[in-house]
Amino acid sequence: MDQTQASTSPYRSLDDLCGGDPQMQELITRGKRLIDKGIPILILGETGTGKEYLSRALHAYSERRAANWVAVNCASIPESLAESELFGYCKGAFSGALPGGMKGKVQQAHRGTLFLDEIGDMPFSLQTRLLRVLSEREVVPLGAAQPVSIDIHLICATHQDLKILVAQGSFREDLYYRIAGGVLRLPALRTRADKQALIMQMIADEMAPLQVSERIIAPAALQQLLAYPWPGNLRQMHAVIRYCCAVMSGSRIETGDLPEELMQFHVPDGHRSGNVVQIQPRQSVSPIKDERSRVIDALNGSRWNISAASRQLGMCRASLYRKLRQLDIPHLRDQAMPAYAA
Incomplete structure (x- = not known):
C-alpha cells in the first residue's frame, strides 16, 4: 500500500465498521473524539x-475529509528511497531525479x-x-535551501509492540510518545466469534448482484466458516467470502464453494449442525412481536431512514430490508404511510 486518496473513498464509514459490536463501538466512539483534536x-x-x-474511515469523518488521505507502507519502501519518498526533493537534487523535483508524501x-x-x-x-518534521511542522526536501511548512x-x-522495539533500541522512544497520542487497538477476529456471522453477511451483501436478494449458506459450509480460526483476520475473511460469492451457484454457498484451505479444515464436533442457516448475526431468539416492535421503534426514531435505523439495530441495510x-x-419507499405503530 502506497497511495493518495481523496475523501470519496469507497470504504465503510466509522458507523458501518461497528457491525453491532460493543467492543468496536467503544473504539469508534473514542476515535471520533480524537480525530479533530x-x-x-x-x-x-x-x-x-x-x-x-x-x-x-477516520479521515472521511474528520474536518480534513476534503483534502488527501496519503498512505505509506513503511515496510515496503527501500531504505535508499524512503527519504525522498517521504520528504521529496528539488530539481537536480541527485542523479536520476525528476526534472521538476517531486513532492514527498x-x-x-x-x-x-x-x-x-x-x-x-x-x-x-x-x-x-520524521520526529523533526512532526516537532517543527515543516519539511526540508532533498536539495532544498528552505523548509516548507506542512499541516497534517x-x-x-x-502489528508490532512498539514498547518492545523501544526497549530493544530499534525504535526511538521520543518518536513513540509523539505518535501515540491516542491509541486505538483493533480486536482480532477470533475474539469476535459472536459477530463473525454478521461480518460475513455484511461482506456478502456488498458482493451480491442486484438481482440476488439474499444469500444462504449450507450447514456444512457454515460449520467450516464459523469454526475456522481466521489467522488472517478480516482481510482473510473478506477474501474467502468474495471467492465463495464468485464461484457459488444461485444464492446458496456450499462446502464445495469454499477455498481448499477451508474445505480441508477439521471442524470440531461442537460446531456441527444439520440445518440450512442464513448468514446473519447469531442472537438470542425473542418473540416475533417484541422483535417487530424493536425494529419499528428504530425506524420511527430515525424517521424511516434505513441507513440510520440499520446502524441503530446493529445490522447492514440489506439485512434490515430482509x-x-x-x-x-x-x-415507505413501497407504500406511503404515517409513522407505523406496533
Whole structure:
C-alpha cells in the first residue's frame, strides 16, 4: 500500500465498521473524539484486522475529509528511497531525479491525513527525520535551501509492540510518545466469534448482484466458516467470502464453494449442525412481536431512514430490508404511510 486518496473513498464509514459490536463501538466512539483534536493516532492490531480501513474511515469523518488521505507502507519502501519518498526533493537534487523535483508524501498530505502503516518497520535514521518534521511542522526536501511548512494529521499503524522495539533500541522512544497520542487497538477476529456471522453477511451483501436478494449458506459450509480460526483476520475473511460469492451457484454457498484451505479444515464436533442457516448475526431468539416492535421503534426514531435505523439495530441495510419482509413491515419507499405503530 502506497497511495493518495481523496475523501470519496469507497470504504465503510466509522458507523458501518461497528457491525453491532460493543467492543468496536467503544473504539469508534473514542476515535471520533480524537480525530479533530490535533492528536496523533496510533492504531494497533494484528495483520488483517482492518487498520487501513479504520484510518480511511477516520479521515472521511474528520474536518480534513476534503483534502488527501496519503498512505505509506513503511515496510515496503527501500531504505535508499524512503527519504525522498517521504520528504521529496528539488530539481537536480541527485542523479536520476525528476526534472521538476517531486513532492514527498508528507507534502502531498498537507491539510489532510498522513497514514504511516507498519511504522515499526521504519528505518531508525528515518525516524529521526520524521520526529523533526512532526516537532517543527515543516519539511526540508532533498536539495532544498528552505523548509516548507506542512499541516497534517498523523495516523500510524503497526502489528508490532512498539514498547518492545523501544526497549530493544530499534525504535526511538521520543518518536513513540509523539505518535501515540491516542491509541486505538483493533480486536482480532477470533475474539469476535459472536459477530463473525454478521461480518460475513455484511461482506456478502456488498458482493451480491442486484438481482440476488439474499444469500444462504449450507450447514456444512457454515460449520467450516464459523469454526475456522481466521489467522488472517478480516482481510482473510473478506477474501474467502468474495471467492465463495464468485464461484457459488444461485444464492446458496456450499462446502464445495469454499477455498481448499477451508474445505480441508477439521471442524470440531461442537460446531456441527444439520440445518440450512442464513448468514446473519447469531442472537438470542425473542418473540416475533417484541422483535417487530424493536425494529419499528428504530425506524420511527430515525424517521424511516434505513441507513440510520440499520446502524441503530446493529445490522447492514440489506439485512434490515430482509427483516422488514420477514416481519411484514411495509417500507415507505413501497407504500406511503404515517409513522407505523406496533
